[in-house]
Amino acid sequence: MKLRFSISLKLLLLILPLVCMPIAIVGYSSIHASVERVNRLVRHEQMVEVRTSAQKINDVLYYCRLDLETICRLPVLEDYHIARSFRLDAEAEFNYENIINLFQDFIGRTTYYYQIRYLDRDGGELVRVGRDRDPIELDLPRNLELVGMAQDMGAEEIRMWDISYSQAREGYLIHYYKPYVCGWGEKAGVVVIDLDYQRIIEIIKNIHVGERGYAFLIDKSGRNIAHPYFKPYRYSLENYPDPSLRELVLEMMNGGADWRQYIFEGEEKVAAFSAVPATGWSLAVTVPSAELKKEAEAIRTRVVQVAAGAFVFALLGVSVLSYYLLRPVRNLVAATHQIAGGDLTHDIPVQSRDELGDLTHSFNRMVRNLSRIQHELVRSEKLISLGRLSAGVAHEIRNPLNAMKGAVVHMQRRRADDPLIQEYTQLVSEEIDRLNRFVTEFLYFAKQAQPVLMPTDINRLILSIQNLFGGHAREKGIHFKNQLADGLPLLKVDPQQIEQVLLNILINAVDAMPSGGRLTTSSSPFRSLDDKESEDRVRIIVEDTGIGIPAENLHSIFDPFFSTKDTGTGLGLPLSLGIIEAHGGVLQVQSKPGRGTAVIIELPMESNGKERRSGLEQEENPDR
Structure with a gap:
């Protein structure tokens, strides 16, 4: 006894290996490569994040230096210095207002400037413009220290003071300062931009990679100046807790961008770092290595789940596919039974545009052609029967009609003066003519001549x-x-x-x-x-x-x-x-x-292109 496999079982035996085996092979390979791939993806994300953030910080510091140079070159400071030197109060007041407006304009361009100050040679604040209504007034000793350091600087030199905490600001500030040199070469004061360093710290805190990844910033001396968990200068080269972390910091101090593994507080981490060229700083984005392994384990779990789901999906897919594939075939089988019974009116709906749809469409066209041929055969049989009868019927009808026509004409001539006779004979004559036309059409219909092409x-x-x-x-x-x-x-x-x-x-x-x-x-x-x-x-x-x-x-x-x-x-x-x-x-x-x-x-249509219409006007005849 031969085993009979259904189409559904054949599809199942064919599709299951084709679906499940590639998934198993790819899954097995992906499990072994998952750690490396996840590391590569996370490292790429780290490097993109660290380069973007480092560039953002560098832009802030670079434009701060550029604005400081621009302010010191503006003639309004020179005018103000001359007016104060010669005690021209009115002009000094006018230039003071111009400097106020100038400083406000620079502060309005960026959110990173907290205040801009202009100090004289004695440390007194001549002009102070801040983002708040009441800007911070630093103590005089610090101002004197700034002025003193400025005296030892070159005319075009710009320096940055260490990060300091401001009670008034309730945050950290950095002081960028440059000596102001008057027209005759004398250092007449210092221009200071108090940079809102707290905002830079916020940039560092907002960097997140993975679940527990974070960023930190070091200066050119290797000191930690921004960290989401520690205050500035919490760590330096002398007190980093692990040698691998110290080696990371030393490599960051060299500039450039790279990755490096290190250990901090007993946990292995991977850091991507990039330099901040404007100040010699360096930014690092770090993520625990355990997260990489966790991602790899998640991939391993997902591969197993996908393989199991693919198996179940294949079972369901084969069942649904076999149903929809076999339904048109079943419809065709049912239609063939109806055609075998003589019913040529059955039309199967076309529900797809694939080969089965083409098959159904061809089957419907075949049924319609069969119906048309059957109708033509019936009509041909009628025409053949009419053709056999046409000659005899025409002869039998036309001869009496001719006799009747002659009798009517004779009566019309004999009784030409009788209006009643004329009326009725005219009616009879018209009906005889109509019957003659009918016989003529009937003969033409029954014996159609072959067309002369x-x-x-x-x-x-x-x-x-x-x-x-x-x-x-x-x-x-x-x-x-x-x-x-x-x-x-x-x-x-x-x-x-x-x-x-x-x-x-x-x-x-x-x-x-x-x-x-x-x-x-x-x-x-x-x-x-x-x-x-x-x-x-x-x-x-x-x-x-x-x-x-x-x-x-x-x-x-x-x-x-x-x-x-x-x-x-x-x-x-x-x-x-x-x-x-x-x-x-x-x-x-x-x-x-x-x-x-x-x-x-x-x-x-004849396909040869030799005989073509010369072209007719397709416009409508105005008489119609």
Whole structure:
């Protein structure tokens, strides 16, 4: 007994190894490489963070030095010094106000300046402008010390005093100072920028990498000047608790950027550092090594979870996939059973755009073709039966009609003075003529001649037929509108038969608009999107705005002798359909009651490009 595996089981046996084995292999490899990869990622994050923050601190200090140089070169200080030297009080007051405004402008440019001061040679504060309304007034000994150190400095030299804690500021300050040299080369005072160092400390405290990572800042002497847990100058080269930390600080003092491992308070850490060139400082961002191992362990756990989840997901995915893949197949199987039972009306909905969707679409097209062929076979059988009867029926009907016509004419001549006889014989004569036309159409329908193909300009043929209906259309208030494509090739058709088709269509359209309306005729090249192997065609659409065709009658309009008009024979559309099919074309009718009817004709197009239309004006005839 042979084992029978379902498609779902086959998919499961195929997809599970394809999904789970790569995940297991990649997971196994990633577990071993996780520590190195996490280290690389964290180091990169550290280096980006430390370089960004170091550059930010460097910009603050660099522009502080630049502003200090700019202030000392401004002529307003010279003017103020001269006015004070010669006791020109009014000018001194004016220049004092200018210096106040100048200092306020510099303070307003940055949040890192706490106050700017101008000291004389004796340490007295001539000008003091702070960010607060009441700036800090430092003690005179410190001012004297600043002035004393400035006397030993070069004219262009700028120095920075050690970090100091300010009770008034309730934070740390750094004093940047530069001697002011007057016009005759004398050191007339000192300009001091009190930098709000507390804000730089906040920058250091706000640097976080990982869960317990932090940053610290050292000066060019190796002293710790900013730390989230210690005050400035808490550690120096003489008292760092671990030799590895001291080695890190020495390497930071050399400038540049790098990574280094060290131990602090018994915990192994990894630090990335970068220099602050403006002052020779260096910034380090450190993270415990345990966090790196923790991340690696988290990756290991996630890999196991992903592998387990992939297995479960594969099971569910195969179940859902097999259901959706097999549902169209089941629908196709059910449809084949219905077709085998003779039902050609079943249409399977296309629910995807993949190969199964193409298969379903092709199956539906095959069923529609089978239905159309069956309908054509039935119609052909009817036509064959009509053809066999046409000659005898026409002979049997036309001979008596000719005799009746002769008798009516004879009676009209013999009783020409009798109005009653003339009235009734005229009615009989008209009915005999109508029956003769019906017999003629019937014979033409039953014995359709093969088309005599010749190159034909289809647009010109359409316009010539419209010219025939111009007067009749105007009387009924019908407006023609053309949308004929330029450059259509000459079609190899029978112009007389195609003219008969267009005449039948126009007659029906005009009759469907008793109160007037618009008749739109368009022509365009066309290729079926459903059938990629189909040939190029020309599509002609004749669309009216008439009363439309009821839905219950739409499927019968091509049946012989079916007509909704009192005077119709019911052979116009069947005859037109036969002509179009004899040309290898398609004739379709679409209609909505109350909105109008569209007749669509598709004719094969000759692909050679030698015979082309010379071009017709597609503008609407003003007489229509």
